[in-house]
Amino acid sequence: MATGAFADRGADLELVGIQKRFPGFTAIEHLDLVIPAGSFFALLGPSGCGKTTTLRLVAGLEDPTDGRILIGGQDVTGQKAYQRPVNTVFQSYALFPHMTVLENVAFGLRRRKITDAEAKAHEALRLVELDHLAARKPVQLSGGQQQRVALARAIVNRPALLLLDEPLGALDLKLRRQMQLELKNIQEEVGLTFLHVTHDQEEAMTMADTIAVMNKGRIEQMGSPELLYELPRTAFVANFLGQSNLFTGPVVGETSTSIAVDVAGRSIVVPKARSHRHGGDVTIGVRPEKLSLHRDLPAPDSASNVLGPGRVTDVSFTGVSTQYLVAVPGLGTLVVFEQNRSAGPIEGEGDEVWVTWNVEHGFGLDDDPAEQADKFVADTTTQSLAAQRRADLLTELEEA
Amino acid sequence: MAFAAFATSAAPPTDAPPRRRSKVALLLLLPGILYLVLFFLAPLVSLVLTSLQAPSEFGDIGQYSYAFRWENYAVVIEQYWPHILRSFGYALTATVLALLFSYPLAYFIGVTARKWPLLQSLMLVLVIAPFFISFLLRTLAWKQILSDESFLVTSLKAVSLLAPDAHLTGTAFSVIFGLTYNFIPFMTLPLYTTLERLDLRYLEAGNDLYASPVQVFRTVTIPLSMPGIVAGTLLTFIPAAGDYINASRDFLGGADTQMIGNVIEANFLVLLNYPAAAALSIILMTVILVIVGVYVKRSGTEELL
Numbered sequence: 001m002a003t004g005a006f007a008d009r010g011a012d013l014e015l016v017g018i019q020k021r022f023p024g025f026t027a028i029e030h031l032d033l034v035i036p037a038g039s040f041f042a043l044l045g046p047s048g049c050g051k052t053t054t055l056r057l058v059a060g061l062e063d064p065t066d067g068r069i070l071i072g073g074q075d076v077t078g079q080k081a082y083q084r085p086v087n088t089v090f091q092s093y094a095l096f097p098h099m100t101v102l103e104n105v106a107f108g109l110r111r112r113k114i115t116d117a118e119a120k121a122h123e124a125l126r127l128v129e130l131d132h133l134a135a136r137k138p139v140q141l142s143g144g145q146q147q148r149v150a151l152a153r154a155i156v157n158r159p160a161l162l163l164l165d166e167p168l169g170a171l172d173l174k175l176r177r178q179m180q181l182e183l184k185n186i187q188e189e190v191g192l193t194f195l196h197v198t199h200d201q202e203e204a205m206t207m208a209d210t211i212a213v214m215n216k217g218r219i220e221q222m223g224s225p226e227l228l229y230e231l232p233r234t235a236f237v238a239n240f241l242g243q244s245n246l247f248t249g250p251v252v253g254e255t256s257t258s259i260a261v262d263v264a265g266r267s268i269v270v271p272k273a274r275s276h277r278h279g280g281d282v283t284i285g286v287r288p289e290k291l292s293l294h295r296d297l298p299a300p301d302s303a304s305n306v307l308g309p310g311r312v313t314d315v316s317f318t319g320v321s322t323q324y325l326v327a328v329p330g331l332g333t334l335v336v337f338e339q340n341r342s343a344g345p346i347e348g349e350g351d352e353v354w355v356t357w358n359v360e361h362g363f364g365l366d367d368d369p370a371e372q373a374d375k376f377v378a379d380t381t382t383q384s385l386a387a388q389r390r391a392d393l394l395t396e397l398e399e400a
Numbered sequence: 401m402a403f404a405a406f407a408t409s410a411a412p413p414t415d416a417p418p419r420r421r422s423k424v425a426l427l428l429l430l431p432g433i434l435y436l437v438l439f440f441l442a443p444l445v446s447l448v449l450t451s452l453q454a455p456s457e458f459g460d461i462g463q464y465s466y467a468f469r470w471e472n473y474a475v476v477i478e479q480y481w482p483h484i485l486r487s488f489g490y491a492l493t494a495t496v497l498a499l500l501f502s503y504p505l506a507y508f509i510g511v512t513a514r515k516w517p518l519l520q521s522l523m524l525v526l527v528i529a530p531f532f533i534s535f536l537l538r539t540l541a542w543k544q545i546l547s548d549e550s551f552l553v554t555s556l557k558a559v560s561l562l563a564p565d566a567h568l569t570g571t572a573f574s575v576i577f578g579l580t581y582n583f584i585p586f587m588t589l590p591l592y593t594t595l596e597r598l599d600l601r602y603l604e605a606g607n608d609l610y611a612s613p614v615q616v617f618r619t620v621t622i623p624l625s626m627p628g629i630v631a632g633t634l635l636t637f638i639p640a641a642g643d644y645i646n647a648s649r650d651f652l653g654g655a656d657t658q659m660i661g662n663v664i665e666a667n668f669l670v671l672l673n674y675p676a677a678a679a680l681s682i683i684l685m686t687v688i689l690v691i692v693g694v695y696v697k698r699s700g701t702e703e704l705l
Binding site: 094 | 599601602604605606607608609610611612613615616619620623624626
């Protein structure tokens with residue numbers, strides 16, 4: 001990287017056939033990825049899926065076992081971390097404890113011999129609204145302030161590519177939302193390319209233009225947050241991004257626009273445009289908030305699918321919505337979110353209900369159902385319930 | 401003197417003043433205060449008084465009476481200033497050499513060998529191993545190795561790396577060598593404890609912010625290991641400045657390598673000039689205190705501890 005000058009804009013990032021093996025395990029199997037200049041890209045996945053390794057490879061803190069990394073069309077695979085036009089906001093912030101906030105922010109500028117380092121550092125601190133603390137040491141700041149300093153220390157260098165390693169992980173909810181907003185503003189203001197690594201689907205969905213869901217060293221699916229949520233390609237994506245009710249069955253009917261799948265004796269219709277597979281055994285799914293509950297068997301309607309009767313086994317009131325678990329014989333348990341339009345839960349535990357949803361809301365996965373052990377995957381673990389709870393809290397917070 | 405200096409510097413540093421002055425706190429402090437009064441303050445007062453004594457009017461050699469002879473200080477400074485300068489010169493050189501040797505060693509044990517805990521422990525044992533033999537014996541062994549008839553010296557002379565009439569023992573070289581050798585563990589151990597805790601993520605952050613490995617070492621690693629550097633240099637410099645074993649003629653020193661410790665020893669035990677010896681001790685202590693005070697202040701390590 002040329003010293004003494006800033007990158008004038010964000011750059012493309014291209015990963016070609018990246019593989020990374022550590023002694024004893026493979027972190028990344030085979031990764032091809034193009035992130036266009038100026039985008040806000042999120043790598044989303046559970047811990048241990050290889051997303052942080054990917055980030056470290058791009059930063060130059062690890063060397064790939066195989067493959068090439070290109071930034072702005074230039075091969076940087078052989079370059080050391082300090083030679084790459086890339087800056088990282090570390091999960092631990094890694095602010096130098098022996099320097100003041102200002103010295104921390106000016107560090108990169110000084111190394112690149114950029115003139116007026118101090119003034120530019122002050123400017124970056126003003127951007128994160130911390131200029132009044134420039135003379136402090138990092139230990140004298142709160143977690144949120146440290147994080148903003150870490151951000152200022154990275155963006156002050158105007159890197160072609162900014163890497164964020166779960167930078168909001170240590171913050172409380174409100175600060176988190178503020179920082180998410182601030183990051184978006186900064187991106188709009190300075191036009192960098194952001195690569196954001198997180199295990200928090202909420203964070204990825206609100207911030208990124210494009211999300212790649214990673215699992216076991218591979219990218220499962222990539223696309224806009226809406227696309228990933230509406231049309232997940234695999235059961236992993238369907239359950240990692242929000243919750244899904246999934247059913248598997250053979251295709252029993254087909255029209256020019258839709259397919260019908262046999263699920264426990266009932267024919268469930270899914271539009272062809274929303275299904276990745278059109279024949280054989282297919283796993284189809286629907287999001288819990290798309291379902292409605294009925295006390296009586298609804299009149300047959302070609303526009304909606306019906307399952308039931310089932311029994312309500314659990315009701316949890318979460319404020320904005322109520323979550324029901326409905327046990328349907330031969331299918332397992334369905335998760336249903338109902339908006340609390342009227343006061344409180346409408347169904348009680350033990351009630352017999354039918355579940356319906358609009359045909360247009362179903363989706364069909366690309367997974368081979370034979371590879372899936374469970375016929376029906378309802379995500380009712382405490383973790384996912386907690387996640388849902390938190391998502392609701394976030395919405396409330398935003399409205400407040 | 402060497403051991404006295406070492407003991408005081410190795411004592412635990414006094415902590416921040418207590419928030420509440422309760423009777424319990426005073427009671428808990430009592431043993432420490434008693435210890436200091438008995439074993440530090442009393443000898444110090446006695447030393448100061450001795451340093452001001454004058455020879456008894458009709459007394460024998462070595463008989464002195466209490467007085468306030470401030471000239472004692474002027475006399476010893478005038479007489480022994482080359483020894484004082486030499487002491488601090490030798491101690492400084494040995495400290496720098498020990499630091500240059502110990503830093504890479506401590507870095508290897510504390511950082512590079514982190515992945516292999518067994519190697520780490522083994523190397524630490526090796527650093528401490530010399531302590532199992534009395535340092536007098538080890539220094540005597542070095543005297544033999546460096547003596548004129550030794551294999552080392554005859555070989556060096558054979559390949560003309562050493563002039564035929566040159567010596568190794570009794571030179572400034574051998575004294576500084578001995579000091580460096582003897583104090584290396586005191587330098588290595590504090591350095592190791594700091595480097596062992598060094599968070600490598602700071603180094604990665606430095607790399608990420610366009611600093612080359614050399615720049616990262618200079619701007620991040622060294623400042624972060626400052627507490628170890630300060631502790632190690634103090635543990636080396638203070639006792640080395642007052643050392644009288646290595647520079648002694650019985651060990652590695654000679655007539656032109658006498659350090660202040662040797663002069664104090666001679667005045668106390670041979671010349672029986674107690675006021676001169678005491679005055680020299682006080683001067684040595686004061687100079688060390690001033691040097692250490694300035695050094696600790698300048699290195700700015702308080703916030704890192």
